[in-house]
Amino acid sequence: MSALSLQGVTVEYRGVPAVSNVSLDVAAGTVTAIVGPSGSGKSSLLLAINRLHALDGHARVRGRVYLGGDDAAGLDDYTLRRRVGLIFQRPTPFPLSIAENIAFPLRAHGVHRAEIPARVEAALQRAALWVEVKDRLSAPARSLSGGQQQRLCIARAIALDPEVLLLDEPCASLDPLSTARVEDALVALSGTTTLLLVTHNLGQARRLASQVACLWPGEPGGTLLDVGPVARVFTQPAAPVLEAWFAGRTG
Amino acid sequence: MTPAARDRVARVVLGAGPAAAIALVVGIAWHVAAGGAGAVDWEFLVAGPRSAGREGGIGPMIAATGWVLAIGVGAALPLGLGAGTWLAELSGPARLLRGALDVLSAVPSIVFGLFGMAFFCEALGMGWSLLSGGLTVAVMILPLFVRLTEAGLRGVSSDYRAAGAALGLPRWALLRRVLLPEAAPALAAALLLATGRVLSESAVLLFTAGASTRMPTGPMAPGRVLALHVYQMAIEVPGGQPRATATSLVLLATILVTTALARLAPAAIARLAR
Numbered sequence: 001m002s003a004l005s006l007q008g009v010t011v012e013y014r015g016v017p018a019v020s021n022v023s024l025d026v027a028a029g030t031v032t033a034i035v036g037p038s039g040s041g042k043s044s045l046l047l048a049i050n051r052l053h054a055l056d057g058h059a060r061v062r063g064r065v066y067l068g069g070d071d072a073a074g075l076d077d078y079t080l081r082r083r084v085g086l087i088f089q090r091p092t093p094f095p096l097s098i099a100e101n102i103a104f105p106l107r108a109h110g111v112h113r114a115e116i117p118a119r120v121e122a123a124l125q126r127a128a129l130w131v132e133v134k135d136r137l138s139a140p141a142r143s144l145s146g147g148q149q150q151r152l153c154i155a156r157a158i159a160l161d162p163e164v165l166l167l168d169e170p171c172a173s174l175d176p177l178s179t180a181r182v183e184d185a186l187v188a189l190s191g192t193t194t195l196l197l198v199t200h201n202l203g204q205a206r207r208l209a210s211q212v213a214c215l216w217p218g219e220p221g222g223t224l225l226d227v228g229p230v231a232r233v234f235t236q237p238a239a240p241v242l243e244a245w246f247a248g249r250t251g
Numbered sequence: 252m253t254p255a256a257r258d259r260v261a262r263v264v265l266g267a268g269p270a271a272a273i274a275l276v277v278g279i280a281w282h283v284a285a286g287g288a289g290a291v292d293w294e295f296l297v298a299g300p301r302s303a304g305r306e307g308g309i310g311p312m313i314a315a316t317g318w319v320l321a322i323g324v325g326a327a328l329p330l331g332l333g334a335g336t337w338l339a340e341l342s343g344p345a346r347l348l349r350g351a352l353d354v355l356s357a358v359p360s361i362v363f364g365l366f367g368m369a370f371f372c373e374a375l376g377m378g379w380s381l382l383s384g385g386l387t388v389a390v391m392i393l394p395l396f397v398r399l400t401e402a403g404l405r406g407v408s409s410d411y412r413a414a415g416a417a418l419g420l421p422r423w424a425l426l427r428r429v430l431l432p433e434a435a436p437a438l439a440a441a442l443l444l445a446t447g448r449v450l451s452e453s454a455v456l457l458f459t460a461g462a463s464t465r466m467p468t469g470p471m472a473p474g475r476v477l478a479l480h481v482y483q484m485a486i487e488v489p490g491g492q493p494r495a496t497a498t499s500l501v502l503l504a505t506i507l508v509t510t511a512l513a514r515l516a517p518a519a520i521a522r523l524a525r
Contacts, residue, residue: 092410
């Protein structure tokens, strides 16, 4: 059974579709990349999965999202977002200490206080940040570099043990070295956590993903042109525009 | 004119504003300190007035001011925080409520005095008392405090709200742990503005707390606040002018201390909230 399944998902803003009729299955413990040019609706699709589009009062989602077989529509916001984490393009650490950034959401979700220090350490280990911060856990999170802040956000999300982690261009605001560290952390996470990664960086999709989904801007809204194993999609894409894009002739 | 000369002219023109503001504050402080410092001693601060205030001290007025400030700010703070938070985090546009608050904050304070006299003193039977006066100034500062609280919370980066939502955090937890501590400097500034308005109010409190110069025995007693005492000494009591200046000096010093506290408070509030 798929860890995550989208069936005919359409996201509209004020009645105008940003992305139309997308169906996609993501196997448990794998990395799927969603690629596409700006305006193809990648981020809109991602935000709709854990219902963050609701923060914008004018967005509307149609279609179905299944999470490990459960209809997401039957889950309340708190449960859904604990099961589906999300990492933003810009790192968003809270103005708290490094440890407290992870401990505070755990406490808010009712994790017992005695368990928290071990969960904080485990999350930092899995996000490949532990070695760099273990001696300054009480330092402000904002004293970390951009790449470290992004890995802290990943640690904060996976501390809640989500089944699926959504990543919205997680390296777009980072330099190449920081990007490499974040990618290393994501490789280490795959296998235990299902990752759905939005990126406009084709190289990153090739390096990290086993499955790739290609969105293309259209009227009305972005549509899914191709989806399949990375090796096949990048060599024999289903649409000529994708072939031109992958070859560097457009975009 | 050369570009460098233009910059020099701009510097002088733009510098004139701040210079005038500083000169005004220094001038007022100098006038009040020069005229009042000689009369202010320990006796003046604790004793009651004699000879309608021409002699003796302002102890009862300081006590009355303290009561009104404590009751007024004490009542407005939780209401204002609650309403401002609701407007910033939970409400929709709420145009009617926002419009009402803006109109209320522009209403002349004397109108609040009339309302307080009719409602607290008479309808609720509290009479001329520090409680009536404190509650009336609470109503008076509430609209401003609500809108400043709302503005302070809206000034906090929306990234934190998005991150909190993505983690499935209860909004209350995010508010208490992240948003309110981040807004603390703005909330302290709002509180200072409200405190300043209470300290400078005289007519409203004449209507609701009275002008008694006896030491207040509790919140149900009447009392005369410092600003009202300045007015009474300057206008109503022949020969009271020197005492009006000395009282002004105490009032000015109080406002200086409040300002200093408001500058220090945010860090302390943020630490307490963490």
